[in-house]
Amino acid sequence: MEQIITKKVTFKVFRFNPDNDVLPYYREYKLDVSQEDVVLDILNKIKWEHSGSLSYRRSCRHGICGSCAVKVNNKGVLACKERMFDLIDIFGTEMTIDPLSKERAVKDLVIDKEDFWKKYDSVQPYLVADVDAHPEKENIITPKEADQLLEADYCIQCGACYYSCPAVEVNPEYIGPAAMAKAYRFNGDIRDTAKVDRLETVSQMGSGVWDCVKCFECAEVCPKEVNPIEKITKLHLQTFEEGVAENNVATRHAVGFKRSIAKHGILDEGDLVLYSEGVCGMPQHLPEAWNMFKNGKLPMPWALPKSKNLDEIKKLVKISSTAKF
Amino acid sequence: MEKKLKYALYTGCTARESTPELLKSTLAVAEKLGIELELLDEASCCGASHLQDFDDHLSLVLNTRNICYAEKQERTMVTLCNTCQLNTNMTKERIDHDPELKAKVNKDLAEVGLEYRGVSDVKHFLYAILDDYGLDNLEKQIVKPLKNFNVAPFYGCHNIRPSELHGNDESAYVPDSLDRLIQACGGNSVDYEEKNKCCGFHVDLQAPNTANRLSGNALLGAIDSDADFMVTPCPLCHLNLDVKQHKIGETMGRDIEMPVLHLPQIIGLALGIEPKKLGLNHHVVKSVYFQ
Structure with missing residues (x-):
């Protein structure tokens, strides 16, 4: 019979219930972690076997709904995708689990993502096109045209990049990597007609592409390998190509x-x-x-x-x- | 060392202008360790991620040209600046994996009689010391260990992220190369949250508040972890942390007096090279311990 390998890990988990707690605090759990476990398995184990009141978001468990992102030792992770043994390789066997943003904690690991969604909405994160309701032939996109998106469409809006972005942390106006990647996703779509509109939005000083600090935190953290900073660079280039770049x-x-x-x-x-x-x-x-x-x-x-x-x-x-x- | 290490040195712009102490100390350390550095005087600016925002093709051609000159010497190119390292290595990665792009870049380079072959690696001086010279060998040369000094490493983004590009075995979340180097030099490396964070240099002009706050967080992180001084492998981080320190203090509402040393300067000090030869007199915030 195959032996199951386990490792003992100490977790400190961020707890905060604004109804009762003046300040957040950490509760410690020592658990056996097995090779198959992802971070979400640990959160489930804590909730189901130790601390029923622990709150966190979860839904699909397949890396597609984007709801379960948290931070482990300050590294943004998608809880249902991040393997525990990989984290042990990086951090050893003591781990702190935090919400993506402690400032925005609603309860325990659940945060209010209003700022994220507001900025996301500002870039028209949808296809703007005159669509024929009764087309007579297929609207075919060639593989080469689809490649132009550079897989920006893989983004699941988990917020891991946004809440790891140092520019967002010190400049609340900055719309951040996720919204930028989304702007590129539709600007790169040959059917879309709102490219210039979006470029005008993302080239605003104080909130747009020129406020990216080029730290590559977003590229490093993205669980879907969207590489947001690559898209931010593309947006920079587009503002010049389309004559949107202002003289500043x-x-x-x-x-x-x-x-x-x-x-x-x-x-x-x-x-x-x-x-x-x-x-x-x-x-x-x-x-x-x-x-x-x-x-x-x-x-x-x-x-x-x-x-x-x-x-x-x-x-x-x-x-x-x-x-x- | 059994075999003499030889590199083509890409100084970048700052080491020849606003941080002359970086070039001085690098050359002094290399001489002391018997590492041969041939200056790439033909090289141009790497574009510093800013030309890359305006003209992608031009930045690729210019960076590839720089690598061509290292190839002519048949040596690994060594960089002194994290941002030079990023942009040069990123160029190399793109053209090495895209034959069409490589042909397009080479077509332009042919106009000036150059051809990129892809035979020279690109490596930051930090990793040349770590991987090629070796910390064991370095430790044997230490005559003035930085004993009793708490040293705060500041890694700088472009050596550690994106980790996939760099291939230097450094974890973006728990980098340890500088820590190990500090310890090899006899110092005590201090741990603080901002050591692998951004200094904000690239938005200095258009968003000074962002830059000052990010650099401020790093400086205060180092102060609050009882560091005597900081050390960084990146001259751009150095410019922010050192030259702008007074202004950063105003932004953060705290008096800050934190010497920031370049990577080769701490190696040089530990090797017993005199401070003046390492250019410590060029710093705005003086390292009083070594004057």
Whole structure:
């Protein structure tokens, strides 16, 4: 008979019932975890055998409804998909299970996702198209056209990326990786007609693509491998392609790299900031610039580094450029 | 070391401009350890994830060109900046797995007499020390261990995420390379929640509040875990954490005085190289312990 391998794991589980508790607290459970267990099996075991009042969301148990996402040792996971032995490999045998957002805990591991859904709704997360109610032939999408979605349609709105995004954490206006991936999903759909509308939404300063910090947390955490930051980059590119990109500090900064590379190969860092900010935007940087100057961090204009074989770089910038601003 | 390690060094832009101490200390450490670094003076900027938002093809061509020069030397390319590492490696990954794209990029490169073959690896200096030189060998060279110092490692996003790309055996959630290196240098690596989090550098211009708060969280995390100083393998993180520290303190409502060292600087100190040769005088927040 095949032997069942088990490991003893100590779980600290976030508990909070606003009806009775002034503050959240952790309750500890020591459980045997077997090779087949996913995180949801552990939550079920705790609820069914130890603590009947534990609340958490669950529904399909097949990685498709997106309701059971939680955090284990700060790693966002889809509870029904994440294997316990994989987590033991990363973290060892002491684990803390938290809601995706402690601030938004309604009870125990259940959170209020209102902020997530509001932002999700803001990008028109649906197909906008004149659909013929009585078509005479099939509306065929070729495999190549379907590939353009880059599997953005795999997103199940679990919120793991959104509640792991550091930009969202410090900037409540930022619409976050899930909404962006969804905007790309429909912008990449050849039947859709609202591409420019969506680009205008996602290129807003303060809330849109330019507020992504490029940390790749979303790519790392996504249980469906949607790779939201790849879609955010695509949206950046689309704003230039479609002429939606406004002339502002962020767009000038992106374009300024090309300008600077064409000049010296290596960046002229001071000039890049000046080009991005404009003269009026420079005073705010002066205290730092002075500090940098004092400490030998600003090369003099006549001593700026330049790449060797600069002619090659200039030629490539000329022949390989594909974007306009 | 039995065999001399030789690399093509891609300095990136910051090591030649706003963080000259990074290049200084890297060269000093390499010399001390007998690692040969041939500067890739032909290389251009990697685009820093910003050119990539504007012109994808151009960024691919320029990054591939940089790798071509490492290939000419028939050496692994070593990077000093997490963001250079990410963008160079991401370029390599894409063209190595897409023959059509590779042909398209090579068509442009042919115009300047170059061809990408795909024979040079791309590796951050941190992993060259860890994987190729080896911590055991490094430990044997330590003459001034960083004894009694609590050192807070700050990993920087682009060396650890996306983990699938990097292939450096680092867990994005529990990275330990810097911790191990700190310990090898005789220091005590401190654990804090923000060590693998983002510093916000890439939105510095358009969203300074976001950047300051993220860097602030990291600095306060290090302070509250009793760190004497921080260390990072990324000069962009360094710029935020060091040069902007005063402003970050204002945003966070706390006085912050936290020296932030570059990775090769702590190695250099432990190897007994004098602080000035490691460029410690270039920092805005001075590491008083080593002056």
